[in-house]
Amino acid sequence: MIWGGNTIGEEDEDDETIQDNNNNNHELTASNQIYPVKSPPIGSRFIGKVAIITESNCAIDRATAILLGKEGAKVTIHGTVEKELRETIVKMVRAGISQDNILVVQGVIENDQTLKNLVDKTYNKFGRIDILVNSAGAIGRQGSNSPASSISNKLKHNINRQNSGSVDSDREENDLLEDDGKPSGSFRNSLASRRRSSHFDSHFDTLFNINLKSITKLTRLCVPYLEKQKGAVVNVSSFGGQQQFSDYAYYNTSRVALDNYCRSIAIKYAKKNVRVNNVSPGFITSESADEESTVNKFYLNWIKEHVPMARGGTAEEIAKVIAFLASDDASYVTGATIVADGAVSIFSKPADFF
Structure with a gap:
């Protein structure tokens, strides 16, 4: 085993x-x-079923598309970057999944038309919808497609702080919020302060539009189809909903809101035989492979020291939790948030890191 x-x-x-x-x-x-x-039994749980997986062009989302497809599901994959979507298709086909069982819908997840296309095109091609995996999410710097990018940006700042022995208090709140990664001036500068305030508003709106609003809208569109199949919704949340970090205040709040949303609609949709659950991953290391060696080394060493399991999770491990919640194996599980983070959210860490 x-x-x-x-x-x-x-x-x-x-x-x-x-x-x-x-x-x-x-x-x-x-x-x-x-x-x-x-x-x-592995490989047959989703035969005849149809799944929609948002942002299935990297990491956890891609691994989930591959796993559900290997176990028999017809899968609608979604993303914004054509190259990454093509890479997902190649990986799925190499895993033995027929191209006839793959549908691609490209578009920005905050766009209502994209959400409508996901539902309409899936139903038109496959004739049913059994599973919805809401895995789209945003964290840190806007314009970055990789969660690891924002984390590594913070790590780079911490490396500089440790090397210099100083802390730039004006930069603390802005490390993950500057579009160009450059300092925008002191809070004492009124013009810079106004620009920063506008940026914070935009950042807040973007996070909540992606991390919560798009999920509620897409779920609502899918429920009539899920109800017919006694289907399941799985939302990919984050251990940020369990463990709070000062520099990720907006992100953490969006994840707490998603966890509460899950519990609320699980009660509402239970009468429709639709189950709703969340998965909250911790540090997933697969996305850090392309980062600079210094940052990558610092990142992995920090994980070994502060994650009780002494390692980051893999996308495939989280995909298996998602598959469980989407399957009939979890037929009596609804309204739950499964935290898969190596126990980091219940482990005390130095307060000055985040």
Whole structure:
């Protein structure tokens, strides 16, 4: 058995296959216990089902699209960058998923027409909707498509602080909010202050439009179709909804709101036989592979020191939690938020890091 993997019921090298008098195959295990050979259940949970996965062009979202597709689902993938969507298609096909079972919808998730296209095009092509995975999310600097970019930006600032032994208080709140990554001046400068205030408003609106508003709208559009199939909604939240960080105040608030939204509509939609759950991942290290070696090393070392499991999670690990909640295996689970963060949200950390 592989921890966190798909492999179950592996044979020992000493195991043998024998036949009884009825010529039925059996396995003889190392413990001498005989049982009929059966195909493992992995790979069949979503046969005949249709899933919509937003922002399925990187990391957790892409891993979820691949996993659900491998287990039989027809999948609508979504994103804004054509190159990344093509990469997702290639990875899905290489995983054995038929191109006929893949639909691509491209567009900005905050756009109402994109949301309508996701629902209408999925239903027109596949004739049903069973699963909605709301995985679109924004964090940190606007204009960055990678959550790791914003985190590494903060890490770079912390490296500089540690090397210089000083703290620039004027930059603390702005490290992840400047579009061009450059200082915009002191709060004592009234013009800079007004510009900064406008930027904060825009940042707030963007985070909530993506992290909450788009999710509520798309869920509402999908519910009539999900109701017919006794379907499931899985929202990808964040451990930021459990553990608060000062420089991510808007982001944390949007995730707390999403967690509460999940609980509220789970009650509402239970009568419609639609389950709604959240997954809250912690630090996912796969997206940091392209970062500078100094930042990457600092990032990984910090994780080892401050995450009780001493490592970041993988996109595939989170995808398996999402798949569980989307499947009939979780048929009595609704309104839950599963935190998959290596226990970092319940572990005390130095207050000055974030």
